[in-house]
Amino acid sequence: MSLLEVENARVAFPTARGLLTAVDGVSLSVDEGRVLGIVGESGSGKSVLSRAIMGLLPRSARTGEAMRIRLGGRELGALPERELRRLRGREMAMIFQDPMTALNPVMTLGDQIGESLRLHLGMGRRQARDRSVELLAAVGLPQPATRVDQHPHQLSGGMRQRVAIAIALACDPRLLIADEPTTALDVTVQHGILDLLQAQSRERGMAMILITHDLGVVAGRADEVAVMYAGRVVEQAPTRALFAAASMPYTRGLLASIPRIEDAPGRRLEAIGGRPPDLVSPPAGCAFSPRCAHASDLCRRQAPGLEDGGATRFACWHPALEAAE
Amino acid sequence: MNALLRRAGRLAVVLAVVTLITFLLVAALPGDVALDIAGADATEQEVAEIRAEIGLDRSLAVRYLDWVSGIVTGDWGQSWRTGERVWDAIAQRVPASLELMVLAQIIAVSLAIPAALLCARAPDGRVDRAIGFLAFGSVSMPSFMTAVLLILLFSLTLGWLPATGYEPLSAGLWENLRPMILPALSLALVEWTALMRTLRAEMIGVLQENYIALARAKGMSDRRILVVHALRPSSFSMITLLGLQVGRLMGGSIIIEQIFGIPGVGRLLVTSVFSRDFMMIQGCVTFFALAYVLANFCTDLAYARLDPRVRGLGGKAGAHG
């Protein structure tokens, strides 16, 4: 049994123009201690999916009745809010995209970390403070004993993201969801943060979902990658296999847009033409078909299902098999 | 530091303008004080002597400068009616006024905060609408009307609280508070609505912030998120408003002190206007303006204490990392 099992996740939001389907029937699972990368453009539904897992959807969200999310075998949708709260922060934790706004400006770092410790682990004030200092040291914050009493505005963006990681790690969760943890950061500190996340997840045997729009981020860090497009998983494979041979044209497009060190300077990166589809009235057939060079009449008529082919799954009528081009 | 000096300079100019406006208005009051003091059957000679004695024979400019320089040096003048020193008269009445306003603000804030929390929890929900409507009703009820109704209910019908009177603190805390409850409530029932709306609006914004999402992700309860995480960063506009409201509160206290017979500065002003006690009127209005300016200065200080980002400025802890 996997640690996290998501079945048929479906989330929509009412808007002035109609219902916007952000996540449209996603199923995936993460095993204990493994790292799953979820990759997609903004608006592909990856962040909404992560919030659905955490049970943090806004009130206006509507979820599909067949949606099941199980953590360690427990069905989260069936739990009362009280029980769910006990899991959040303790069994599953989350890191947000923008560290500049993710920390409370009027609370000290120690209070923000210690809060979880005191609530979930029943620590006393003194004990929680000591543990907070240890956690700050563990995430590589210099002078943790002084920093613990400082406020977020006294730290740089990269340092704040380290604090956010310390908050997430506080109660040793079994699952960590990192939603674009480096997107808002300077390129120079991005690697440090990603390495820290990877090291911590290994050290603690903690499963992690690493959400990003950049396939380059998951390379070498995730065990498995799921590519999302227009609210659906369009391809899922072990990371190596995916990088070696992507089947779905959209994934291939994403791969082509990663800058490589061996590239000659000034080489133009290939961007995928067109724009992501309108999720209030998505195109008939495959959602990617309007932007796909290989689209046929079949693609425009009928959406391909996610074929269950063992380790590698993809949703495409015309997969490029074994780098056929 | 420069900005602080600039502000202080501007405040001085503002206060100078306030005293000038007050002085000119009082000088324009109809009636002849000298004649009033001398009595109806005084000779013209006697009236002229009195006029010279209290300095009314000098030009307006000289009288103004004389009065203002007195205020700067701490001599606020003397009532021509009662012979009281103006400053002593005001100082003696400050405690009652201050207590009334502080109590009113305390009641207003303690009504506004829970109401705003309930509203911000589910904006446009049933609770939000109900409280919003209540606030409309409350703000449509001027304090003097509230006062009349409160007296009718709590003093005359139920007999729980006195309708008028004032006891100094030396008479005991409860004895002192008892007659203050209805007046303070009358003021607070108008003031809380603006505080509530401001706090609600800012809090709805704050609840959209990422750090609130993070608090949720940490498994914090709704109540803890509202009270511990959202309240403080949401309260900056409300704090500013608390300072601005001091002006309105002083205006309100004038009429409330009159209704409940509280010996405060507001009542002194009303009595002085009715008896045309010029020096006293000038003194009271100047005092109110000073108090207003001071209150807003204190608000800024409180603001800095609440927001660590502001506190850091000028202090030793700057932004670095």
Added chain:
Amino acid sequence: MADVAAPMPAAVEDRHAEAIAAHRRRRRLGPMFWIPAAWLVVLILAAAAAPWLGLAPPDEIDWMAIQAPPGVENHILGTDVLGRDILSRVLHGARVSLTVGFAAPAIGVGIGLALGLAAGYFRGWVDEVVGILIDAWLAIPGLAVLLLFSAVFGGSLSMVCLSLGLLFIPAAARITRAQTLSYANREFVLAARAMGASDARILLREVLPNIVWPLMAFVMIDIPIAIVVEGALSFLGLSVKAPTPSWGGMIAEGREHIEDSSWISLIPTAVMFVTVLSFNLAGDVIRRRFADTREAAL
């Protein structure tokens, strides 16, 4: 999660129906507007027609009915301590309250508009002087100013309107100044200036039309405030002189007899409360709609 998110409706057609219904809901003004508006219309008409409604004159003493409770023959709402008809006095008092309610904000906003335009357009020392005047004006409690004014100039209706109007200057001036600042550097103003238009022409033709509407929303908030402050003033006996009836004055007169003849105070209290509440509610609906249409236009 079940308590956070509702199940998704099955039918796709629901989407459009829902959007259209939401749109309709926004367009309708609703009972929160029409009920207060109806009261205000009735009150304004009755106040205007008060002398011709066949009621006893507001200062006529009915010796046969002193302190008569509501429902007595000839006096639907009863009489006061002097045997004067309360309905008649309430309606004549409404003339005072409504006149002040409309005139004072108009005066204050008019002056504030001129000051704010000058400060925002010319900047520099004009701005500085206006700023100091406004700050000084704000530092004096409104009621203290009014006390002085009424003592200096006496209690005629026009003086009450004027002195009350002064209270609305600071806020109006600040709003106008801010709006003027934001428009003074827009392309169409710069274009007009480049074509050699005079300052007065630019202010009246280019800037003014753009800031009038936000100010109108502001006037709507001021009407109930003006009515309340006039009430406070007349409660203290410093508004229009007796025997002209005013709501605040009636409440004050009835206060001494509130234990045995509570209606003398309570009737004007209720009328004033309902009127102020109506202005607030109707004003709020209009303001929201105004904000909605502005958002839609952007």
